[in-house]
Amino acid sequence: SSELTQDPAVSVALGQTVRITCQGDSLRSYYASWYQQKPGQAPVLVIYGKNNRPSGIPDRFSGSSSGNTASLTITGAQAEDEADYYCNSRDSSGNRGVFGGGTKLTVL
Amino acid sequence: EVQLVQSGAEVKKPGESLKISCKGSGYSFTSYWIGWVRQMPGKGLEWMGIIYPGDSDTRYSPSFQGQVTISADKSISTAYLQWSSLKASDTAMYYCARLEGGYYYTFDYWGQGTLVTVSS
Numbered sequence A: 001s002s003e004l005t006q007d008p009a010v011s012v013a014l015g016q017t018v019r020i021t022c023q024g025d026s027l028r029s030y031y032a033s034w035y036q037q038k039p040g041q042a043p044v045l046v047i048y049g050k051n052n053r054p055s056g057i058p059d060r061f062s063g064s065s066s067g068n069t070a071s072l073t074i075t076g077a078q079a080e081d082e083a084d085y086y087c088n089s090r091d092s093s094g095n096r097g098v099f100g101g102g103t104k105l106t107v108l
Numbered sequence B: 001e002v003q004l005v006q007s008g009a010e011v012k013k014p015g016e017s018l019k020i021s022c023k024g025s026g027y028s029f030t031s032y033w034i035g036w037v038r039q040m041p042g043k044g045l046e047w048m049g050i051i052y053p054g055d056s057d058t059r060y061s062p063s064f065q066g067q068v069t070i071s072a073d074k075s076i077s078t079a080y081l082q083w084s085s086l087k088a089s090d091t092a093m094y095y096c097a098r099l100e101g102g103y104y105y106t107f108d109y110w111g112q113g114t115l116v117t118v119s120s
Helices: none
Strands: A010-013 A016-022 A034-037 A042-049 A059-067 A069-074 A081-088 A098-100 A102-105 B002-004 B008-013 B017-027 B034-039 B046-052 B057-060 B068-071 B077-081 B090-102 B106-110 B114-120
Touching: A010 A016, A010 B017, A016 A081, A016 A102, A042 A059, A042 B106, A059 B008, A069 A081, A081 B046, A081 B068, A098 B046, A098 B114, B002 B106, B017 B090, B017 B114, B034 B077, B046 B068, B046 B090, B057 B090, B077 B090
Parallel strands: A010 A102, B008 B114
Antiparallel strands: A016 A069, A034 A042, A034 A081, A059 A069, A081 A098, A081 A102, B002 B017, B017 B077, B034 B046, B034 B090, B046 B057, B068 B077, B090 B106, B090 B114
């Protein structure tokens, strides 16, 4: 079982805003990172730290955190955002990492 | 440009050994952790373990401790993931990724993945 919990599936209408959440005790102490994975492709980092986007990631992706919950928000979702999204952080030991179970995002 | 290039797909029989590789370039290989991530067919990402090539410090997820061995050869900027006796349940895609192991603890660059198939 994962120390980080995500909803298995979320849907959003084209152009609307969606929030994907990740819960876990370690998030009270450590930041989450978020990865996008499309079918047949390697994961891609989209958000890390408080709210940092790697070069090339559109600014419609943003991150936030409160208590034991980290969130990835897509403002104005596009068809190309349909993918699996995974959160990741340190585990409770602080010396290793853990992934959430992943959220499948469908853009309607 | 940071790149992680993994070795090619493997097809093995149960009980056989295997070592797959991940070659880093475009950055100081000894200054970043390298991690391995498993993705079983149709399933999510699993954090397996990491190695710091600078001093070979290695940390495993409890789920993978004793099941695999992670190593690195800093002279050729290559990390490895090794099995001594494969099982059918080891069938998966394996990714290596560079870990920013400090404040953010994030995998910022990923390899293309190595598909391992274990079947009799």
